[in-house]
Amino acid sequence: MAPAVALFLLGSLLLFSVLVNAADLYKALDLDRSASEKDIRAAYKRLSRKYHPDKNKDPGAEEKFVEIAHAYEVLSDDTKKQIYDRYGEEGLKAHEGGQNPHANPFDIFQNFFGHGGHPGQQVRRGPTSVSEMEVNLADMYTGGSIEFMVQKRILCDHCRGTGAASSNDIHTCSSCSGQGVKIVRQQIFPGMFSQAQVTCQECGGRGKVIKKLCPHCKGHKTVSHTQQYTLEIPKGMPEGQEVVYEGEADENPDWEAGDIVLRVKSKKETGGWRRKESGLYWKETIGVDEALLGFERNLTHLDGHIVNLKRSGVTQPGFVQVIEDEGMPYYGESRYGNLYVEYNVVLPQALSPTIKRKLAEAFHGHDGHGVKDEL
Numbered sequence: 001m002a003p004a005v006a007l008f009l010l011g012s013l014l015l016f017s018v019l020v021n022a023a024d025l026y027k028a029l030d031l032d033r034s035a036s037e038k039d040i041r042a043a044y045k046r047l048s049r050k051y052h053p054d055k056n057k058d059p060g061a062e063e064k065f066v067e068i069a070h071a072y073e074v075l076s077d078d079t080k081k082q083i084y085d086r087y088g089e090e091g092l093k094a095h096e097g098g099q100n101p102h103a104n105p106f107d108i109f110q111n112f113f114g115h116g117g118h119p120g121q122q123v124r125r126g127p128t129s130v131s132e133m134e135v136n137l138a139d140m141y142t143g144g145s146i147e148f149m150v151q152k153r154i155l156c157d158h159c160r161g162t163g164a165a166s167s168n169d170i171h172t173c174s175s176c177s178g179q180g181v182k183i184v185r186q187q188i189f190p191g192m193f194s195q196a197q198v199t200c201q202e203c204g205g206r207g208k209v210i211k212k213l214c215p216h217c218k219g220h221k222t223v224s225h226t227q228q229y230t231l232e233i234p235k236g237m238p239e240g241q242e243v244v245y246e247g248e249a250d251e252n253p254d255w256e257a258g259d260i261v262l263r264v265k266s267k268k269e270t271g272g273w274r275r276k277e278s279g280l281y282w283k284e285t286i287g288v289d290e291a292l293l294g295f296e297r298n299l300t301h302l303d304g305h306i307v308n309l310k311r312s313g314v315t316q317p318g319f320v321q322v323i324e325d326e327g328m329p330y331y332g333e334s335r336y337g338n339l340y341v342e343y344n345v346v347l348p349q350a351l352s353p354t355i356k357r358k359l360a361e362a363f364h365g366h367d368g369h370g371v372k373d374e375l
Contacts, residue, residue, distance in 0.1 A: 025084065028071035033085065037076070037157055042227075044072040048109055049247055069105030072112075128258040129249045135233060137266040137273050141302040141328060143235035147228060150260060153250040154225040158216035161253035169212040176200035178207040221253055231262065236329035239265055239275070273302060278337025280327040283344055284309060291315045291345040299341070301326065309341060317345040 026033055029043040050056065051065040074080045074092065083091045135146060155161035164170045172178040180203060184196050199205040213219035229245060241264050249258035266275055274281040280302075286295060294312040301307050307326055320342045327337030351359070 024089075025071040025074055028067045029075070035075075040072065040075050041157070044068060044076070044112065045247065048072075048112070052109070066105045069103070069108045073103050073108055124255045126250055126252055126255040126258040128261060130261045130263070132263045132265060133231065134265050134267045135231075137269075137275055138302040139233045140237050140266055140275075141235070143237075144233050146231045146233065148231060150227050150229060150248075152225060152227060152248075152260075153222040153252070154227075155251045155253060156214060156217035156221055156223050159214035159221065161221045161251075162210075163214055163217065163219040163221040164210045165212040165214050169210055170208050171211055173200060173203035173207055173209045175202035176207065180205040180207040222251060229260075231264070233264070234331065236278070236331040236333070237264060238277075238331055275328055278328045278330055280337065280339045281342070282339065283342050285344045285346055286315065288345060288347055291317070291343070307339065311343075315343050315345070317343065319343050 026035065029035075029040065029047060031039055031043050035043070047068045048065065051061045051068060053062045053065060056065075074084050080092060087094070129150075129152075133148070139146065156163075159165070162170060173180075176182050180200055181197050182200050184198050186194050186196070200207075203209050210219060214221075217223050227248070229248070231243060243262045243264060245260040245262075247257045248260045251257045268274075271283070282299065284297075284299070290311075292314055294310075294315075296308065296310040299307040299309050307323065309321070311321070320340050323339040323341065325336045326339035329336050
């Protein structure tokens with residue numbers, strides 16, 4: 001083998017091994033290597049909540065929580081990320097003097113959400129966003145998924161919710177010495193004074209003041225963001241069922257984000273399919289001849305399959321035909337409800353003399369002479 005070819009193959013193998021190694025931390029966050037900073041933050045936010053040991057008691061959840069924290073620790077740091085992308089974990093160890101220590105995953109969780117990740121700690125939660133979403137009844141029949149967008153506020157990526165241009169622009173408030181409160185002394189009577197603790201007006205009770213505002217969010221700490229979500233619709237999903245996206249409402253550095261709650265309902269369409277729990281309802285219009293003589297026709301169901309409608313006798317206006325197992329799926333089960341077809345009989349607006357005569361013969365036993373034709 002030529003030396004140039006051997007070197008090329010060796011280089012390719014080394015590059016491949018680096019890429020495989022680099023993919024591991026991305027895989028821990030369910031991301032690919034093209035993930036943006038926002039993608040990394042969003043993935044950590046979602047997965048760290050899902051696998052937090054206080055909430056997830058499944059075997060392996062704690063190990064997964066640690067793995068997620070380490071992946072975020074590396075990929076959220078520009079320097080570490082660049083080293084990891086090029087040289088993998090071994091490169092990180094070399095960069096950190098052969099140690100490559102992992103940070104405490106609970107500390108990472110605390111720093112990210114602004115509160116402790118430990119049991120029993122009271123956390124202020126932000127408002128929950130509740131809205132209704134109408135979906136096609138066909139999606140509730142067959143099951144499916146719908147992509148939708150939500151406009152919300154997220155922590156500024158530039159300042160991470162501090163509102164400052166950099167960490168060097170955050171200073172201890174000189175007015176309250178960082179306490180966030182001040183003691184005000186007032187004279188009530190000569191020689192008698194009262195003391196009251198009031199919020200510091202200079203820092204708004206935070207104990208910190210910002211000398212230079214973040215240029216990205218203008219000091220507001222949050223920015224507007226449009227987030228895409230996927231609504232999973234199981235077969236037979238009940239009307240009004242609530243789907244909760246935990247911790248996905250507006251973000252703010254002063255609270256833990258609330259939830260986004262969707263109440264899912266089927267669209268009401270005039271003249272279309274209707275649903276009542278596991279039953280499906282359909283109105284079928286037939287002519288007077290079909291009502292008297294019988295008929296056979298096809299009805300296209302919500303998923304496209306054909307339901308045969310057949311009547312051999314007289315069909316009264318408003319008659320409801322029950323077809324078993326053609327209704328909605330029972331939620332979480334393999335069986336189906338019933339289909340109820342209500343028949344609407346349409347009468348002709350006018351009759352020809354020939355039709356009148358034949359009807360008279362059929363109903364009265366004579367040819368109908370003497371009955372005036374309608375003009």
